Amino acid sequence: MKHIALISAVAFVGLVGCGDSNAVSYEPTGPQYQCGLFIEWEAPEFWADKETPFELEHLDFYTIYVSRQADFSKRDFKMISVVEDPNLTSYVLSGLQQGKYWVTMTATVKQGDESAYAEGFQLVCN
Amino acid sequence: MKRLLATLVVFFLPLSAIAAPNITITFNAPTNYEDGTVIGADDQLTYRLYCGNLPADYPNWVDLPPGTTSPAVVDMSYCVQGTPGDYYITMTAWSAKFGNESSYSNEILRNISPAALGKVVLPPTIISITVN
Numbered sequence: 001m002k003h004i005a006l007i008s009a010v011a012f013v014g015l016v017g018c019g020d021s022n023a024v025s026y027e028p029t030g031p032q033y034q035c036g037l038f039i040e041w042e043a044p045e046f047w048a049d050k051e052t053p054f055e056l057e058h059l060d061f062y063t064i065y066v067s068r069q070a071d072f073s074k075r076d077f078k079m080i081s082v083v084e085d086p087n088l089t090s091y092v093l094s095g096l097q098q099g100k101y102w103v104t105m106t107a108t109v110k111q112g113d114e115s116a117y118a119e120g121f122q123l124v125c126n
Numbered sequence: 127m128k129r130l131l132a133t134l135v136v137f138f139l140p141l142s143a144i145a146a147p148n149i150t151i152t153f154n155a156p157t158n159y160e161d162g163t164v165i166g167a168d169d170q171l172t173y174r175l176y177c178g179n180l181p182a183d184y185p186n187w188v189d190l191p192p193g194t195t196s197p198a199v200v201d202m203s204y205c206v207q208g209t210p211g212d213y214y215i216t217m218t219a220w221s222a223k224f225g226n227e228s229s230y231s232n233e234i235l236r237n238i239s240p241a242a243l244g245k246v247v248l249p250p251t252i253i254s255i256t257v258n
Contacts, residue, residue, distance in 0.1 A: 036258050041250040047210075047246070048240075105252055107250050110165060113244055115246050
């Protein structure tokens with residue numbers, strides 16, 4: 001059985017500030033700002049053996065994971081969103097509170113097996 | 127000792143036509159032993175799946191659970207040693223009553239896809255994330 005070699009490098013994206021720094025919060029215990037994310041990706045082209053071409057007809061859905069931690073294996077996610085249309089290559093997430101996040105994705109094939117995590121992106125909602 | 131007749135005729139459904147990961151096998155089960163005696167209800171037959179890369183050469187086999195006519199992903203993966211590709215596949219029937227095995231059924235050449243083996247796909251590649 002061949003295993004997937006996870007690429008450990010984490011790509012950093014340019015950070016865009018969000019929210020209004022002059023706004024006054026009337027909810028001291030609640031989130032002051034929220035961010036939206038626009039995510040773009042490329043569909044997988046190979047099975048995990050990295051040799052056999054992957055046909056999109058086998059793909060069932062994508063899952064987007066948002067975590068406060070860089071280590072996705074801890075599965076401590078703040079948000080999990082399923083992209084049910086396997087033909088999509090972009091998606092919008094909303095409702096993230098202030099702070100630093102790491103975002104990754106997986107692809108799940110129709111028989112239920114989920115890929116490894118994609119190379120993660122770090123971002124800040126401020 | 128009675129021997130099973132080699133009357134297994136194996137058919138494989140095209141992989142592209144099935145949604146399930148399993149490879150669906152249909153076959154005509156033997157009804158008689160080699161001496162012509164009808165196989166009774168007291169003899170539970172099980173089936174053995176053989177796989178190999180060359181015609182008439184099947185280095186690996188796996189027993190299908192009783193009553194099963196389609197190998198589970200783990201069984202199929204074992205039969206082809208986890209490697210997708212083109213395989214020559216045949217079956218035999220096993221008599222529990224007499225403890226012997228039929229000769230090989232007809233041989234079928236099929237491509238065993240990664241999907242049939244429960245393989246995972248590489249993850250997608252995130253191109254960009256924009257925060258707003």
